[in-house]
Amino acid sequence: MANLLKEGEKIILLFKVNEEVYLGFKSTFRDCNPLHTNADFARNKGFRSEVMYGNILCGFLSYFVGEKLPDKEVIIHSQEINYLNPFYLGDELRFTAIIDHVHESVRVIEFKYLFENQTGQRIAKGRISIGLL
Amino acid sequence: MANLLKEGEKIILLFKVNEEVYLGFKSTFRDCNPLHTNADFARNKGFRSEVMYGNILCGFLSYFVGEKLPDKEVIIHSQEINYLNPFYLGDELRFTAIIDHVHESVRVIEFKYLFENQTGQRIAKGRISIGLL
DSSP states (O other): OTTTOOTTOEEEEEEEOOHHHHHHHHHHHOOOOHHHHOHHHHHHTTOSSOOOOTTHHHHHHHHHHHHSSSOSOEEEEEEEEEEOSOOOTTOEEEEEEEEEEEEGGGTEEEEEEEEEOTTOOEEEEEEEEEEEO | OTTTOOTTOEEEEEEEOOHHHHHHHHHHHOOOOHHHHOHHHHHHTTOSSOOOOTTHHHHHHHHHHHHSSSOSOEEEEEEEEEEOSOOOTTOEEEEEEEEEEEEGGGTEEEEEEEEEOTTSOEEEEEEEEEEEO
């Protein structure tokens, strides 16, 4: 795959933050913090409604790496994420990953990525490093 | 909470990687990469069996922050994770978080954390920074 993906190349995906994702995350990980489950609590803290779990975005990263690269023989080495703005149920997030470095000798590819919502607001950004198996 | 949590303090949790978590993550995020879903593929790549999704650990981080701190009025600012060894269905992971810095003026707490499996092997480590709402 190091031959297929070049530095500067871009992959764009859309992720819908629907009930299936929200409730699936909640029931899998049992995080019932009121910021994520109680609209009144969230509004009292200045948010529009329940704030979605930031780690839903890490599930989307899993899908990106596992399903949307030209090679399936990959594994995540490391990742980081910076949360910039909250996102909400019903948002449609545009994910852009750019290949930052291809280390062919050690078969490692590093991406920078950004999640934006449907209004173009930046939701989160970070980096992810994957290895070719 | 900045008063409740002191630098150097430690929080330890146990997380069982059971079918509920594995299948819940898979159905929520639809990552069907064969490394995570096909035992023969994983064995051919040198693993013991299907490798669990690394981002399951980020779901456990969500639970830690949302449910296991003395204050519920928290939000994640950023996090990073380095995957050190694979983990498998049935593993019981010991999670240790240590408070690295408390920035009282900006109401931010930084943790270092480590996941180890039931044999003491290091599975992943990283940092997570949270804000008090």
